[in-house]
Amino acid sequence: MVTMQQIADRCGVSRGTVDRALHHKEGVREEVAERIRATAREMGYISNRLVMQQTQQWKIGVVLHSGHSPFVQMLCELFESFSERELLPNITVIVRAMQDMDVQHQLTLIDELVTTEHIDGLALMPLANTLVRDKINTLSEQQGIPVVTLNTDITDANRIAYV
Known part of the structure; x- marks a missing residue:
């Protein structure tokens, strides 16, 4: 070297x-x-x-709603395959799919990923609710966890990107 x-x-x-x-x-x-x-x-x-940077292990949490839809099921499989196929060898993707559209359930899943899994970043299909927006802002501004919103966006949220 x-x-x-x-x-x-x-x-x-x-x-x-x-x-x-x-x-x-x-x-x-x-x-x-x-x-x-x-x-x-x-x-x-x-x-x-x-x-x-290349050898550090990263954990990315993914929270999706409407888990019964074929589109969301496909997304789940895709995200889960990142770790399984070692496409990104130093990144572990942890997927949580909700079958419902319950705001408290989404907040609970986010909290679980942060406190139990210790994620370094979050990809979220957010439910349009001020509590979810506030959670995104807290993660981003106070905990330094970058958030990307997927498929649906949420106004005034401090996310780094919307895909």
């Missing part, structure tokens, strides 16, 4: 300069930074930060 010191030696700069250039920090002239980044690519340098 190529180190920052090896890149520094080849470029004739300090290891600190390599670190600043590779992480786009101030204090390095742009032409020097470009030369360092080009050398790092040529040498096959892989950032420890990138390695950590």
